[in-house]
Amino acid sequence: MTLIELKSRQQARIKTIAGPEALRQRLVALGVLKGLKVSVAATSLLGNPRVYAIGKQQICLRSKEASHIEVELQL
Amino acid sequence: MSDNQSYTIALIGNPNCGKTSLFNQLTGARQRTGNMAGVTVTSREGHKEWRGIDFHFIDLPGIYSLANSRVEEMVARDYLINTPPDLILNVVDANNLARNLALTTQVLEQGLPVVIALNMLDELEKQGGSVDLIELGLGLAKPVMASDGRSNGHIPELMDLLLDNIDQPSEPLAITYEPHVEEAICSLEAVGLSRWQAIRWLESGGESVELVNDEQRKVGQQALDLLSSRHDESLAEMIAEGRYGYIHGLLHKSSSEHKDQSPADHWLDRLTLNRWLGMPIFVFLLWVMFEATFTLGSYPADWIDAGVSWIGQQVGAFMPPSLLKNLIVEGLIAGVGGVLVFLPNVVLLFFFIALLEQSGYMARAAFLTDNLMSKVGLHGKAFVPLVMGFGCNVPAIMSARTIEEPRARLITILINPFMSCSARLPVYVLLAGIFFADHAGTVLFGLYMLGILVAFTIAALLARTITSHHDETFIMELPPWRLPSGRSMLLHVWDKASDFLRKIGGVILVGSILIWLLQSFPMEGMSWLEQLGRFVAPLFAPMGFGWQETVALLSGFIAKEVIAASLVVVYQTDMNDMAGLQAALGAALAPASGLALMVFTLLYMPCLATIATIRRETGSWRWAGVSILMGLVLAWTGAWLVYTLATLWL
Numbered sequence: 001m002t003l004i005e006l007k008s009r010q011q012a013r014i015k016t017i018a019g020p021e022a023l024r025q026r027l028v029a030l031g032v033l034k035g036l037k038v039s040v041a042a043t044s045l046l047g048n049p050r051v052y053a054i055g056k057q058q059i060c061l062r063s064k065e066a067s068h069i070e071v072e073l074q075l
Numbered sequence: 076m077s078d079n080q081s082y083t084i085a086l087i088g089n090p091n092c093g094k095t096s097l098f099n100q101l102t103g104a105r106q107r108t109g110n111m112a113g114v115t116v117t118s119r120e121g122h123k124e125w126r127g128i129d130f131h132f133i134d135l136p137g138i139y140s141l142a143n144s145r146v147e148e149m150v151a152r153d154y155l156i157n158t159p160p161d162l163i164l165n166v167v168d169a170n171n172l173a174r175n176l177a178l179t180t181q182v183l184e185q186g187l188p189v190v191i192a193l194n195m196l197d198e199l200e201k202q203g204g205s206v207d208l209i210e211l212g213l214g215l216a217k218p219v220m221a222s223d224g225r226s227n228g229h230i231p232e233l234m235d236l237l238l239d240n241i242d243q244p245s246e247p248l249a250i251t252y253e254p255h256v257e258e259a260i261c262s263l264e265a266v267g268l269s270r271w272q273a274i275r276w277l278e279s280g281g282e283s284v285e286l287v288n289d290e291q292r293k294v295g296q297q298a299l300d301l302l303s304s305r306h307d308e309s310l311a312e313m314i315a316e317g318r319y320g321y322i323h324g325l326l327h328k329s330s331s332e333h334k335d336q337s338p339a340d341h342w343l344d345r346l347t348l349n350r351w352l353g354m355p356i357f358v359f360l361l362w363v364m365f366e367a368t369f370t371l372g373s374y375p376a377d378w379i380d381a382g383v384s385w386i387g388q389q390v391g392a393f394m395p396p397s398l399l400k401n402l403i404v405e406g407l408i409a410g411v412g413g414v415l416v417f418l419p420n421v422v423l424l425f426f427f428i429a430l431l432e433q434s435g436y437m438a439r440a441a442f443l444t445d446n447l448m449s450k451v452g453l454h455g456k457a458f459v460p461l462v463m464g465f466g467c468n469v470p471a472i473m474s475a476r477t478i479e480e481p482r483a484r485l486i487t488i489l490i491n492p493f494m495s496c497s498a499r500l501p502v503y504v505l506l507a508g509i510f511f512a513d514h515a516g517t518v519l520f521g522l523y524m525l526g527i528l529v530a531f532t533i534a535a536l537l538a539r540t541i542t543s544h545h546d547e548t549f550i551m552e553l554p555p556w557r558l559p560s561g562r563s564m565l566l567h568v569w570d571k572a573s574d575f576l577r578k579i580g581g582v583i584l585v586g587s588i589l590i591w592l593l594q595s596f597p598m599e600g601m602s603w604l605e606q607l608g609r610f611v612a613p614l615f616a617p618m619g620f621g622w623q624e625t626v627a628l629l630s631g632f633i634a635k636e637v638i639a640a641s642l643v644v645v646y647q648t649d650m651n652d653m654a655g656l657q658a659a660l661g662a663a664l665a666p667a668s669g670l671a672l673m674v675f676t677l678l679y680m681p682c683l684a685t686i687a688t689i690r691r692e693t694g695s696w697r698w699a700g701v702s703i704l705m706g707l708v709l710a711w712t713g714a715w716l717v718y719t720l721a722t723l724w725l
Contacts, residue, residue, distance in 0.1 A: 017312065021280045022144075023548050024309040029140035030552060031174035033315060034308075042348035046446045049455075051348060051553060056171060058344075058553040060442045060455070065548050 001073065003052065003066040008040040012071035014054070019068030027069075030059060038071055081129040082241055083158075087151060087182065088166035089175050090137030091435075091554040093194040095119075096224030096563050097166055098134040101233075118150065125234040133160065139174075141181045142278040142311070146476060155187065161241055163189045166222070169199040169206055170555060172330060176322045177315065183215065184271040186247030190240050191215065192222040192233065198555075202337055210329035216246070225560040247271060252317035255305055259298035266291045277302075278314045340556045347436065353443045360436075364427040365523060366516030369504060372420035376504075379419070380653045383412030402591060405647055410587020413643030414579055414636050416653060417501035418572065424497050425571040426564065428466055433559035437462065438551060445549060451531050452538025454549040457487045461530070464494030465523070466571065468685045472692055482543040488692055489537060489702055490530035492681040495523050497575075498635035502676045505639055509657045510669040518673075526677050529709060578636060586630055586637040590644045604645070614711075618675065618718045619668035628675060634682050667721035671714040679710035 006012055014034045017024055032054050041058050042051035049062040061069075088094040102121025119134040135154060136147035155163075163182060167175040182189055193206060212219040220236055222229055247270065251257065256277065263273035268284070268291065276284040281299055286292045302310055336344070347356055387408045394400040431437050437459065445455035456478060463471035472491050478484040495503075503522055507515040593604035601609075607629075608622025615625050623645045631638035646659040664672070680703040681689065690699040 016307065017309070021309060021311075023550075025140075025143050025278075025280065025311040026548060026550055028309070028311040028315045029143050029177075030550065031139075031171070031177065033319065034312065042344065042353075042442070043350050044443060044446055045350060045354055049442060049445050049549065051442060057174070060438075060445070060549070060551040060553060062445070062449075062454075062549050065550060 001071060003038065003061070003069040003071050004050075004063050006038070006040055006052075006071060006073075008043065010039065011074040012038050013074055014038055015070045015072045017069055019065070023065060023068060027065075031055060031057065032059065032069075037074070038069075080127075081131060082161040083131045083133065084162045084164055084237060085133045085135055085154065085160040086164045086166060087135050087155075087178070088137060089139055089168060089171075089178060091552070092137065092166050092168040092175060093222075093224040094137060094166040095134060096560060097164075097192060097194065097222055098132060099563055099566055100224070100227055100230055101130075102132050118154075123234070126238060128238065130234070130237070132164075138178065140178060141185075142275050144279065144282050146479060155182070155185065159187060161188070162237060163187050164237065165189050165191045167191055167193050169193050169196045169204070172206065172326060173319060173322050176325070177318050179215070180248060180250060180318050180321065181275070183217070183248035184250065184274060186245055186271065188240060188243060188245040189217050190236055191217055191219040193219055194222050194224060196221045197223065204331055206330040207328075211325065214325040214329060215248075225562065250317050250321045253313050255302055256310070256313050256317070259302055262294050262298055263291070266294045274314060277310050280310055336555070343556050344439075344553075347439050348442065353439075357440055357443050360431075361523070362517070362520045364424075364431075365520040368420055368423045368427065368500075369507070369516045369519050372417075372423050372504070373508075375419035376416050380412075380416050383408065383415060387412070398595075401595065402588065406588050406591025406595075406644060407584065409647040410590065410640040410644045411579055411584055413587075413647075413653075413656070414501055414583050414640045417504055417636075417639065418575060420500050420504050421497045421575050422568055422572050424500060425466055426568050428462065429564055429567045430559060431462070433557065433563065435554045435556045438553050441551060442553065447531070449549075451534035452486055452543065453483050453534060455551060456549060457483060460487050460491060461494050461527075464491045464496060466497055467574075468492050468494065468496050468681060469688045472685065472688045475692070480543065482538070482541050485541065485693060485698070486534050486537045488689060489698065489705075490534050492685055492689075492702060492706060493526045493530040493533065493678065495526045495677050496635065497571075498578075498682070499638075499676050501636060501639035502642075503673050505642070505657075506660070506669045506673050509661045510664075510666040518670075522673055522677055525674065525713075529678060529713070533705065533709075578634065582634045583636050583640050586633055587640045587644055590626070590630060590637075590641050594645060618671040618714045619665055620672060621663060623663065624668075624672055628672075628679065631676065632680065632682065634684070635676070638676060665722070666725045667718050670721050670725075671718035674717045675710045675714040677710075678706055678713050680706035 014032070014036050016034060017027055017032065036055040038052055038054045040050055041053040044050065049060050050066070051058050051060050052066070086094050086098050098119065098121065102123055118136055121132045123130045123132065135151045138148045138151050140148060141152045141155070165179050165182060167179060179189070179191065193208065196206060199206065208219045208221060218236055218240060220229070220233055222233060252260070259277055260270060260273045263276065264270060268276065272284045276286070276295060277298065281295060286295055299310070306313060347353060387404055390408065391400070391404050394403070431440070441455035441458040444458055448454050448457055457475070460471045460475045463474055468491050471494065472488050475484050475487040475491070478487055503519055504515070507518040511518045590604065593607070594602045596603060604626055605622055608626040611629065612620070612622045612625045615628070623642065626645060627638045627641035630641040642660065643656055646656050646663070686699050686703065689702050690696055693699070
């Protein structure tokens with residue numbers, strides 16, 4: 001599943017990061033790396049963008065970018 | 076060491092790592108804002124003398140990586156390559172050590188001399204984390220020192236550390252990457268690149284280092300192709316894995332991590348980012364901000380007003396009647412004093428904006444408004460230049476440089492003048508105080524909201540007429556909540572207050588004298604000013620403005636503060652304080668006209684400095700012209716509408 005399908009209160013781990021090169025570079029520079037724990041921290045009024053807690057940081061992503069991040073649900 | 080030695084030290088670090096507070100502490104009040112030669116994003120410079128040596132500090136823009144091709148990153152990268160400083164002060168946030176150190180490893184690979192300042196250590200320790208500075212320093216083979224953005228105590232120690240590390244040999248850091256990556260690095264080294272150049276070239280997917288000949292380009296392309304056929308991951312990821320592998324090894328020995336967010340931070344986020352409450356809270360905070368700007372500002376404003384009238388009376392009593400006396404009392408003191416009165420309001424507004432910025436709320440507001448912004452061809456990042464516009468449109472328009480997509484940037488620039496700058500505040504405070512004394516704060520809030528509404532409407536229209544190049548990705552880190560340090564707030568506010576005072580001493584002084592001269596001559600018959608006013612006034616008659624308001628609006632073209640000064644000078648017949656002016660204005664204008672005058676002031680063309688900035692930033696007079704025309708048309712229509720509607724109700 002991708003990051004946009006993650007529901008609030010669910011925990012997941014980042015599996016792969018796809019998408020255009022510029023986006024991948026940007027995410028990597030911000031420390032968004034595969035294997036990190038991720039959860040939904042906040043949702044805006046219309047559901048897009050959302051804030052994700054990734055590792056120790058909070059990062060705001062629009063659905064368009066978040067859809068490139070493949071995650072694995074953690075139980 | 077001789078007395079005339081000078082060293083350059085560049086501060087580098089992630090955004091929000093406390094770099095600028097440290098810069099302010101190091102350079103004190105002697106800092107100045109400046110454009111670096113040939114760069115597009117501003118970086119600041121400042122001096123400090125220490126033990127007889129002149130230290131020149133450069134505050135580079137906050138960046139995450141040296142291998143991304145964003146404007147601010149290119150500025151820092153080119154600076155480090157083209158004019159390497161004598162020493163780099165790398166500011167690192169202890170709360171997000173791994174990511175901050177990723178940038179450090181890039182700098183170290185380049186073999187540049189570095190001293191590391193570890194910021195926010197107290198925050199980390201409060202949450203139960205720790206960093207062993209000595210161990211970390213040994214691991215990186217660089218001096219590491221704890222620094223604190225809130226107190227000055229450690230500055231002498233830091234200066235000594237910097238001094239000690241000037242002219243020290245510096246070995247490039249060697250991180251071992253994945254074998255295929257190493258292979259590619261070797262092949263690039265074989266055609267003449269240094270190791271760090273090879274790594275950075277790969278890390279940026281074939282950018283950010285210029286290859287000089289065909290052989291290099293050929294080998295580079297082969298390396299990229301081979302790696303992408305062997306791995307699904309991007310090169311940026313593979314190299315980042317190497318960096319983080321190295322960093323985690325380092326931190327394993329030297330630090331213990333804290334848990335997630337502190338409970339207070341978590342609670343604040345739950346509240347301010349709440350799906351249903353977030354927006355109402357945001358709007359409420361803005362309302363409080365404008366209400367407080369008006370209410371709290373009125374007390375010191377009264378004292379200043381009393382001071383100015385006292386001076387006016389003293390001069391009036393002391394000087395024999397003459398033309399010069401009139402010039403000083405009615406032109407200079409009245410005009411300059413009339414604007415000086417609004418200093419507390421302006422200072423308060425800047426204080427609140429700084430509070431929003433430094434606490435971390437601004438990024439949250441950008442998140443809340445992103446969806447709205449995306450509807451008009453912008454994104455959350457345009458939020459910062461827009462809020463800065465509440466202060467002054469000139470730096471706000473310049474800060475739009477961080478928006479890369481040309482259409483989004485152009486829209487952000489063109490709608491910025493509708494964000495009501497602090498220079499327009501005196502007019503609102505004056506008029507709202509006369510006509511809507513009981514609801515002045517709300518009127519103020521309403522005006523700013525109207526400006527925002529107009530800005531968004533125009534943005535939506537522009538987005539439909541100008542073609543976009545590509546969508547810019549919106550990825551933003553939400554910084555942790557921080558209690559702003561009193562010192563940096565004071566510095567910021569002092570900076571803005573002195574800007575305002577300088578303007579009063581310059582353009583407003585000259586403007587007041589000019590207006591007075593035009594009003595006083597010729598001595599017999601109708602003054603030039605009145606003639607001019609009456610000539611243009613028919614244009615403004617539908618809003619119920621007299622020649623006085625007409626003249627004030629015309630003069631505001633130079634700088635918006637002059638509007639208030641002009642009103643004061645024009646109406647100041649023999650009254651020497653604000654109450655007199657208020658009475659005169661209240662008698663001359665209907666409340667509906669007062670409201671229309673505020674709306675006109677809000678929307679009409681940008682001041683000279685802003686027009687020049689629009690011209691420079693868009694590279695053509697065309698957009699500056701569009702901005703003027705748009706403003707005038709909207710202002711007239713808007714003011715007329717408001718006047719017409721208000722006469723029905725008021």
